[in-house]
Amino acid sequence: MSDSPLLAPGASELFQLLRDGSPRTRAELAKSTGLARSTIAARVDELMRMGLVTAVADKVSTGGRPPSQFALNPAAKVVIAADLGASHATVAISDLAGTVLAESSERIDIADGPDAVLGWLLDGARRLLADVGRDDASVAAIGIGVPGPVEHSSGRPSNPPIMPGWDRFDIPGWLQEHIAVPVLVDNDVNMMALGERAGAWPSVDNLLFVKIATGIGAGLVSDGHLQRGAQGVAGDIGHVHVARGGDVPCTCGNRGCLEALASGPAIARNLRGIGVEAHTASDVVELVKRGNVEAIQAVRQAGRDIGEVLTTCVSLVNPSMIAIGGSMARVGEHLIAGVREVVYARSAPLATAHLSIVQSATGAEAGVLGAGMLAVEHALSHDVLASSPVRV
Amino acid sequence: MSDSPLLAPGASELFQLLRDGSPRTRAELAKSTGLARSTIAARVDELMRMGLVTAVADKVSTGGRPPSQFALNPAAKVVIAADLGASHATVAISDLAGTVLAESSERIDIADGPDAVLGWLLDGARRLLADVGRDDASVAAIGIGVPGPVEHSSGRPSNPPIMPGWDRFDIPGWLQEHIAVPVLVDNDVNMMALGERAGAWPSVDNLLFVKIATGIGAGLVSDGHLQRGAQGVAGDIGHVHVARGGDVPCTCGNRGCLEALASGPAIARNLRGIGVEAHTASDVVELVKRGNVEAIQAVRQAGRDIGEVLTTCVSLVNPSMIAIGGSMARVGEHLIAGVREVVYARSAPLATAHLSIVQSATGAEAGVLGAGMLAVEHALSHDVLASSPVRV
Numbered sequence: 001m002s003d004s005p006l007l008a009p010g011a012s013e014l015f016q017l018l019r020d021g022s023p024r025t026r027a028e029l030a031k032s033t034g035l036a037r038s039t040i041a042a043r044v045d046e047l048m049r050m051g052l053v054t055a056v057a058d059k060v061s062t063g064g065r066p067p068s069q070f071a072l073n074p075a076a077k078v079v080i081a082a083d084l085g086a087s088h089a090t091v092a093i094s095d096l097a098g099t100v101l102a103e104s105s106e107r108i109d110i111a112d113g114p115d116a117v118l119g120w121l122l123d124g125a126r127r128l129l130a131d132v133g134r135d136d137a138s139v140a141a142i143g144i145g146v147p148g149p150v151e152h153s154s155g156r157p158s159n160p161p162i163m164p165g166w167d168r169f170d171i172p173g174w175l176q177e178h179i180a181v182p183v184l185v186d187n188d189v190n191m192m193a194l195g196e197r198a199g200a201w202p203s204v205d206n207l208l209f210v211k212i213a214t215g216i217g218a219g220l221v222s223d224g225h226l227q228r229g230a231q232g233v234a235g236d237i238g239h240v241h242v243a244r245g246g247d248v249p250c251t252c253g254n255r256g257c258l259e260a261l262a263s264g265p266a267i268a269r270n271l272r273g274i275g276v277e278a279h280t281a282s283d284v285v286e287l288v289k290r291g292n293v294e295a296i297q298a299v300r301q302a303g304r305d306i307g308e309v310l311t312t313c314v315s316l317v318n319p320s321m322i323a324i325g326g327s328m329a330r331v332g333e334h335l336i337a338g339v340r341e342v343v344y345a346r347s348a349p350l351a352t353a354h355l356s357i358v359q360s361a362t363g364a365e366a367g368v369l370g371a372g373m374l375a376v377e378h379a380l381s382h383d384v385l386a387s388s389p390v391r392v
Numbered sequence: 393m394s395d396s397p398l399l400a401p402g403a404s405e406l407f408q409l410l411r412d413g414s415p416r417t418r419a420e421l422a423k424s425t426g427l428a429r430s431t432i433a434a435r436v437d438e439l440m441r442m443g444l445v446t447a448v449a450d451k452v453s454t455g456g457r458p459p460s461q462f463a464l465n466p467a468a469k470v471v472i473a474a475d476l477g478a479s480h481a482t483v484a485i486s487d488l489a490g491t492v493l494a495e496s497s498e499r500i501d502i503a504d505g506p507d508a509v510l511g512w513l514l515d516g517a518r519r520l521l522a523d524v525g526r527d528d529a530s531v532a533a534i535g536i537g538v539p540g541p542v543e544h545s546s547g548r549p550s551n552p553p554i555m556p557g558w559d560r561f562d563i564p565g566w567l568q569e570h571i572a573v574p575v576l577v578d579n580d581v582n583m584m585a586l587g588e589r590a591g592a593w594p595s596v597d598n599l600l601f602v603k604i605a606t607g608i609g610a611g612l613v614s615d616g617h618l619q620r621g622a623q624g625v626a627g628d629i630g631h632v633h634v635a636r637g638g639d640v641p642c643t644c645g646n647r648g649c650l651e652a653l654a655s656g657p658a659i660a661r662n663l664r665g666i667g668v669e670a671h672t673a674s675d676v677v678e679l680v681k682r683g684n685v686e687a688i689q690a691v692r693q694a695g696r697d698i699g700e701v702l703t704t705c706v707s708l709v710n711p712s713m714i715a716i717g718g719s720m721a722r723v724g725e726h727l728i729a730g731v732r733e734v735v736y737a738r739s740a741p742l743a744t745a746h747l748s749i750v751q752s753a754t755g756a757e758a759g760v761l762g763a764g765m766l767a768v769e770h771a772l773s774h775d776v777l778a779s780s781p782v783r784v
Binding site: 030034035036037039149158159205206218220222223225227228229230231232233234235236237239240241243252254309311312313315316317318319320346347348349350351353354355 | 422426427428429431541550551597598610612614615617619620621622623624625626627628629631632633635644646701703704705707708709710711712738739740741742743745746747
């Protein structure tokens, strides 16, 4: 997913072959990658010394010859994965196959700033490491999703509107003073898109993940690759003006934005306007689950507003799936019905002929799954494999 | 640009190194690609036998040793590039560096169907080949842009609305009965996006090319790759509903589409509505060039309507450049001023901080440049290099 320019030639091919867990011979690895036998031998030896790859016994005895097949050892290392939201955070420990070994969630306030929040993250991760019988030395990489734009190359938040004190803060640098491993930071919705795809739809190459919660944003996977855009702010669809938007003020300073109409707090505000008591996304979800007609209507209309923006997205990038996630997605079909109503009515037939619009299958796990996956991919493809010099 | 799954391992890296025209040694090629020396030697020998690669004399004499540096020979082969529009077509002969050697344009009617139009294309290409002293045997590949959606893998138009008789027609098969080389077919706007990037902005990795002519469509390059989407209809933004659209009927069967308001014929119709004689995009361009105020105002408003749709596109994919092309782009700054007015007013500051909105620099050449480039890339990366077996 992360196409690093520093990747050693052929390293990513080798990784892609090994990470499926199937054992392969050196000759198979050389044939599949086109790499020189000497390069393969050097890499495999180094990976074995590090414990990342293990020798696998042949099915048929080779009469005393050394084992000739190799496979990834998912237990060799772990990664720390974290999903930091505005008011809620999750930290987890995953193995190299992306399986979550331990996880904990807590209410936080991202506005407490980096020292407090990253301190919480580090303490939590170390407790979880101890729970699964590991320590700092077992950690291969750290992946973190944050609720704002991130300069992907440096891991620094870039003018994040709801993260006071975090602008340009060196998140990797802070963590590496404690655990000296690669730290991957990305926008939380990008992480959710990666997690949703890896966890639920690995064969979907054109996926638009839409998070609807306190804010609204999207993560875009096109042709199998996460798209971050020129400034790393691809997917920031919450501030598109919608027809029903009028002069409704938005937190961004503009008026009539999608987020000002269809986010959790916006729906709650609209409900209060007609005398229904609701303050948060959770309140709205509760009302819908209890069958409150006004809440159901408000959610359906929010779905239509979101659908209006998604219609243009569908026309531009032609995804085969839109997955709706975030805390508001828990209201279920009423929201998605509104989205479908507009997208299917307004898009060109060819773009929607094979388009599925579904509720996120990974739910609250999407972000932490994606953060773990990004950390695993980076650890295995870049820092480990690229550190093995190519000898040809 | 075309990531073929059939590509021999390492072939695309070798090609990327050679196509810049700089000479390199076998050792440099091996080091840069990580491929085995035996693989490099086999490929280079085969490429030399085919004349695609030539030996280059060392700067310093090597005392009788065989020449050790190699470079692409752009004159070894040519490609046929064609840009088929609804009513106008261009065919060209390019060398392997993408330089156009000969070109001719003519009025056609795409509705005459594949036999007539492809017959014209083949005759024209053969005349141009003769003009530059080549023949069918010199042709390495053919690239064709057509004004409708294309199933990229098969090169067949897929429900093209303005190409009667072409649906599912096997364009590659028809041409290959005459010239047996790979034929790459793609949507004309995708070709224009590739041509604009290659011809004018090779370092721009996130480019949105917007064609405004009889229809309106876009070609999207993200992270350096052309995005075709799940069904190959990415960029089909002409049928998004716009605020000013109301009930204006569109040729697609829907109402209020961007194309029904801001395409060349739509602007001409709006002008006729206020008593200004105009029928085609060219008429509108002429009126604007003569300083007709109503035409300037109509074009500016069309720019705003297009800007409304592009605002969502900018938010979703965060390009660093939008290039406006197609016949309507010849009106110059009035159209682009309308686009800029809305995009800069309505997009999030981070997405527009480094966004340029410019007139296409390759103009009417964009399509044929892109078709030539796709043909060259395919010829050099896939069929030639992959036919050289990998021996490790």
